[in-house]
Amino acid sequence: MSNKARALPVPRASEHTPLHARNVSFDWAGTPLHWLPGDPSTTHTINVLHLLLPAGERWFVHVYRQALPYIRDDALRADVIGFIGQEAIHSQAHDAVLPRxxxxxLDPTPYTAQVxxxxxxxLGDRTLPPGRARxxxxxxxxxxxxxxxxxxxxLGEWVLGAEELDRRGADPxxxxxxxxxxxEEVEHRSVAFDLFMHLDGGYRRRVxxxxxxxxxxxxTWQRxxxxxxxxxxxxxxGKATFKEYVRGGREGVLPTFGAIARTVPQYLDRRYHPSQYGDTQQALDYLATSPAALAAEQRTAGRPARPEQHGES
Known part of the structure; x- marks a missing residue:
């Protein structure tokens, strides 16, 4: 048996769910600059998501569209298409925070231009000849x-359980x-790893x-x-300090360094599969009550059917 075959983990089937994009929107008119009252350091540590994710998730979508022709498994193809839809909405949702x-x-343009x-x-496309290099x-x-x-x-699992943010009056x-x-990150957490294993799965490349x-x-985050x-x-x-981050982790408003450190041996374990970490049901429970997700479902339910859905040309 090859090393690659021995490395293939067994996913937890109970953690798989069909994926679909939820076309959410948010009203930022009442959100203050320091949406965690009295704690600009924690606010801005989390705000970095709005700087990184719009470009990063557009890149995810671009790369995965290029990967689609190489997928030989119909179930995985469906997961990747669902993933693409969710990531596209994520990018738009975080991008919409920047005008506020x-x-x-606080104009984020100088930093987002670098991202x-x-x-x-x-990390974009390169002028490479067709074949092995491409x-x-x-x-x-x-x-x-x-x-x-x-x-x-x-991070998705962490924020779902970060009740201290609510206790401190974080902007709803x-x-x-x-x-x-x-x-949604917890919900689709296995897709990227499954695609990697399907197309390659090499352990040296993973490391x-x-x-x-x-x-x-x-x-990029500390910058x-x-x-x-x-x-x-x-x-x-204003200055960003290591001490402030440690304080945030100790108080439960940021992930601790210890929790982050534990993610390293998880991913590098040859038996690793994302379904072994996180709780899909916890994610679905939140999505069933999320004001934005519920509003998106109501908009979808109230949308008139397209003509082709009734067999018209």
Whole structure:
């Protein structure tokens, strides 16, 4: 038996659910700059999501559309198509926060321009000849997405249980955005890894791309927090500090470093499968009560049927 065959984990079938995009929208008119009252450091640490995700998830969609022709399993193809739909909505939802930040005096354009460059140029399509080189670059990016999705699922699970944010009066609209998105990350957490295993599954590629993804996330996130703190118009001497992050983790308003550290051996274990971590039912329970998700369902239910649905041409 080959090393690759031995490395194939068995997913938990009970954690699989059919995926569909929920076309949510949020009203940001009443959301304050510091949506976690009295805690700009935690607010801006989480706000980095709005800087990274629009470009990052557009990139996910672009790469996965290129991968679709190589998928030989109908069930996985359906999962990937559902994943693409959800990620496209995620990108739009976080992008819609940025105009509100500008209204409140914090223009994120200098930072988002750098993020756009990273995903569109550094990680974008390259002029490569058809064949092995082009496929290698596609597989590298598919593996990178699998590693990144390990962390988006971790964050999704964390925010679903982060009750301290509610106790401290976090803005309910922002919390619904974060938990709706987090729930969908938990819901589709296996898709990126399953696609990677289907197209390649090489353990060395998994380790190499995990290291690149982890380093990139750490670098871009801490730079994003620094950008927010230094440009917040209400903080004349705003600075991002390690001490503040540790404090947030200790108080339950941010993930702890210990929790983040435990994600490393999880992903690098040859027996790893994302379905082994997280709780799909917890995610679905939140989605069943999310104000934005419920409103999206009501809009969909009230939409007139298209002519072709009644057999008209």
């Amino acid at each position: 930040l500008r209204e409140l005096g 756009d460059w990273m995903f569109e140029k550094l 496929r290698w670059w596609l597989l590298e990016r598919v593996a990178l997405i699998a590693a990144i999705e390990h962390y988006t699922a971790f 609209v922002m919390m619904d955005l974060l938990r709706w998105h987090g729930a 190499r791309t995990w290291a690149a993804a982890f380093a990139a996330l750490f670098f 994003g927090v620094r950008f927010f703190m230094e440009n917040d118009p209400t903080l004349p001497n």
